[in-house]
Amino acid sequence: MGDEKQALLFKKISIRTILPNVVTLMAFMSGLTSIKFALAGKWELAVFAILLAGIFDGLDGTVARLLKSTSRFGAELDSLSDVVSFGVAPAVILYLWVLEGLDRLGWAVALIYAIAMALRLARFNAKLDDEDEPRKRLGFLTGVPAPAGATLLLMPLIVDFALEAVVVHNYGLVVAAYAVVVAVLMVSTIPTISLKAFRVPKAWFVPVMLIIGIVIAGLFVRTWLVLIVIAAAYLSSMPFSYLAYERRRKQKRIG
Known part of the structure; x- marks a missing residue:
């Protein structure tokens, strides 16, 4: 019995098990x-850091699956990283940028968003192994996912960057109301698009690749404007996602 415990204690962990968690930590650090950039008033860098965290967040799961090194530890670390990177950090950025001017109301809005993110991630973890969850089974997500929620929350800053003038910054109450709407969308049960479940017909492969290339080129040339277009398209897709989900649900029930 003692030998077995000693063997477990000195059990070696391969680099392929560590690598996905390193990517998650990079998202956490981003x-x-x-927050550091926001405290220094470097708003564009602060938003870029959140977007970089989103890229790392998308990569860690992909790396884990490619290396066949998914683990419960990685899933828990990912959620903790998401709470900081997409819950606490964006709330602090928006508060320092405009909500601070609303005094207690502004802080309350920041708290509401951060709490909504924590609740969303707790719900996600609770249903992590539930393959029978209706939206997941039909290829949809439940509510707005963490990275998308953080990006949507920071849209007022991004609009301000795109306009190259302090315009949105002057509408604190409007921004506060918008932030609450984003928080509600995250904890809602609205079925939203899941890119993992998205399938492209073979005949559309080349046109879709061309569109992706145009979007990437646009991000290099007019980053903020393209992000606004992507966010608007994502929000506009929600009614269609709901209708598609209901149609598939009915077809599944009939079948």
């Missing part, structure tokens, strides 16, 4: 760094 989120924390965004």
Whole structure:
């Protein structure tokens, strides 16, 4: 019995098990760094750091699956990283940028968003192994996912960057109301698009690749404007996602 415990104690962990967690930690560090930039008033860098955290967040799961090194530890670490990078950090950025001017109301809005993110991630973890969850089974997500929620929350800053003038910054109450709407969308049960479940017909492969290339080129040339278009398209897709989900649900029930 003692030998077995000693063997477990000195059990070696391969680099392929560590690598996905390193990517997750990079997302975590990017989120924390965004707060540093916000405290220094470097708003564009703060938003870039959140977007970088989103890229790392998308990569860690992909790396884990490619290396066949998914683990419960990685899933828990990912959620903790998401709370900081997409919950706490964006709330702090928006508060320092405009909500601080609303005094207690502004802080309350920041708290509401951060709490909504924590609740969303707790719900996600609770249903992590539930393959029978209706939206997941039909290829949809439940509510707005963490990275998308953080990006939507920071849209007022991005609009301000695109206009190259302090316009949105002057509408604190409007921004506060918008932030609450984003928080509600995250904890809602609205079925939203899941890119993992998205399938492209073979005949559309080349046109879709061309569109992706145009979007990437646009991000290099007019980053903020393209992000606004993507966010608007995502929000506009929600009614269609709901209708598509209801149609598939009815077809599944009939079948």
